[in-house]
Amino acid sequence: MSRETLPNRRRGEVFSFDHEGIRYRSTISRFPDGRLAEVFLDGGKPGAAGAAVVAHDVAVAASLALQFGCPADTLRRALLRLSNGSAAGPLGRLLDLAEEGRP
Secondary structure: OOOOOOOOOOEEEEEEEEEEEEEEEEEEEEEEOOOOOEEEEEOOOEEEEEEEHHHHHHHHHHHHEEEEEEEEHHHHOOOOOOOOOOEHHHHHHHHHHHHOOOO
């Protein structure tokens, strides 16, 4: 399978959300047909560099999965969920928001 790349200049949707008491800033981009193509995720409390690195790295891995053909919904459903069905982590929350049409 080959990687479907995006143009160097592309539209991105920037928004913020809270998850587990942490404020995250994210950007999503879509393929021309509307499918989710990449995600950027920045978060973590000041001084918690580890959380920011994990958020960044998980978004890079998710973006590569999307560009290699993994549907966003498949990725979203594969991530850990709490007993009430809500996302356990920030990437899951971000994908839920994108799936709901938010931002």
